[in-house]
Amino acid sequence: MIGSEFVALSLTPMLIGICVAIACALPGNFLVLRKQALIGDAISHVVLPGIVVAFLLTGVVSTWPMLLGAAAAAVVAVGAIEAVRRLGRIEPGAAMGVIFTAMFAGGVLLLEQSDTSSVHLDVEHALYGNLESLIWLDARGWGSLLDPVALAGLPVELPRMALTLLGVIAFIVLMWRPLKISTFDEGFARTMGIRTGPLGLALVIVSAIAAVAAFDAVGSIIVIAMFICPPAAARLMTNRLETQIAWSVGFAALAAVLGYVLAGYGPLWFGSADSVSAAGMIATVSGIILGLAAIWGPCRSRSGSAAAIG
């Protein structure tokens, strides 16, 4: 398994999966602590109308217009949710439910109404992507990692996802203190002069960027899973934010690698020739990790509730 075939067929999808998982899990830590975990769910649903509109406007399936369309849709959705919440005085969960279902429905309808039969654009693709197809055709073995000609043939998703991951890390490192303080005590953060409103919005936007960059490679479902499951599992392991983030990165990477291996090689062990959806398997593994943490995690119960132990 560790040979030239592995480098060509499995290395890049695995690396992309790891980048996606970590890029989503990092902001997910803060979203879970701020009780905004479902923002990721909303964003990944509205990505579909964004790419469909971008396709209808440009007429081609190319990366940049679609990423821009998806990002624009995410911004529109966040704005619309906020508008509905304030104008109609509706609780945030319901406002979110109204907007993202309506936008998703609009996206499906546009897709059905327009002629997209000639191009590879469908709802299933947006939902669970196609991680397995991101192979590195030019690779001849481990040596190719040092070969500039072969490196030029890397799937474009890998550098893009790595760049997104770097951006997310940069945001969290630069904003570490204000983010941490405003997540745990928003009132205190405001007395210290931290502008919590724009900071919260920036966090949502960074999450949206991570989600949009990721969905193209791996689809929506894995994005939602990675926003929530690794941080939630990490939350059950520790009481310190720094440690929690370290755990969540570890869990995310583990889920990506294990999920990919199980999806690609697991069926072979059962004697079946075909692999199963890697995105789905990664989400499943992250859920299993969360389940294990919920049963055995050292900090699984709420502090102060005596009945929870046992």
Added chain:
Amino acid sequence: MIFDALTLQLGYNATLVTLGAALLGMAAGVGGTFLFLRKRALVSDAISHATLPGVGLAFMVMVAMGGDGRNLIGLLIGAALSAGIGLLILSWLSNRTRLNEDAAIGAVLSVFFGFGIVLLTIIQTMTSGRQAGLEGFLLGSTAGMLRVDAMVIAISAALTLALVLLLRRPLTLASFDPEFATSIGQNVRRTDLAMMGIVLAVTVVGLKIVGLILIVALLIIPPVTARFWTERADHVVILSGALGGISAFVGAALSAALPDLPTGPIIVLVGFCLFGLSLLLAPGRGVLSAVVRHRSYQRRVHLRQGLLALAQGQPIYEKLTLKLLRNEGWALPDGVATDQGRARAARALLDETRWQLIRRDPSFEAAAAHYDGLTPIERVLTADQIIEIDGRIPVPEVAS
């Protein structure tokens, strides 16, 4: 063609599906209200996504038992079982661990859906069984539905609606005021369980029509829309049921009549249009009425301040004030008061002077609390009190 569909003349199957959709819409609207009032609207999203592994497993079991795996009842039972497991895990996560409900919702939703996708990819490679159509559960598809399936959907939608109507009283009470419901001896935990049962039933029945990704919209959008029109819990329930029924009926009919219109998204968009109209037009909570209210308040403040300025002989610089005074015929374009305007100004000034006096007097403390610069003092004090106040107004010295 659209008219035919709306009047149920497109054939037996389409009619059954349309009626079934309308019944389901009503059940979803009523059931969703309780979720919405308890602020747990998005729990339904987790439930609906959690049906997918059940559909896949039911298909595999049926194929293993020798069928072709397309029995709708079997698939729906599988869906209900896995959604139930998802719901149990969700409540376990949010009750027994420190995770909040939203994280639990997201975790159940994504993991169950991901596992369902894994099962679907396994099914795609299976050689036996007729797997075509399982994707229809994602977004709903009513085109080319078998008569038996249409019957199953119409009947189970009617049963769900009956169940909702049967349970509506305890549910209304528990979702509107859980503490009160507990105090009169109602078991709120059990009521909550019943509510989740209804949501589960709506989700499972709606799988084939609306699809599991969008079914949550049928549970959320009608109650949110209904909430704009009334402040009473029982009215929200009725209105939401009606709105859900209308959206589903119109959506299903449109989808049956026109080509390339998938049922689920159309139903959701019809519901969203009703929501948009309500957001704009509803009296009280709507945007338009809020704007009107704001404008009329602004107008009263400007007129009052303008009149006071006129009475005290001060120039008016604010353009809006001047315009409003002119429109009332109380001032000329150059800011000079008309006769009528002088009379109104004098009255406003008298009112204001009286207010200032009672605000300085502790014995009028309760009345003075009503001061907002707009309320005429006659609405707060009796005629006798006003005469008493007027006695305290210092008489201006007349120059002789």
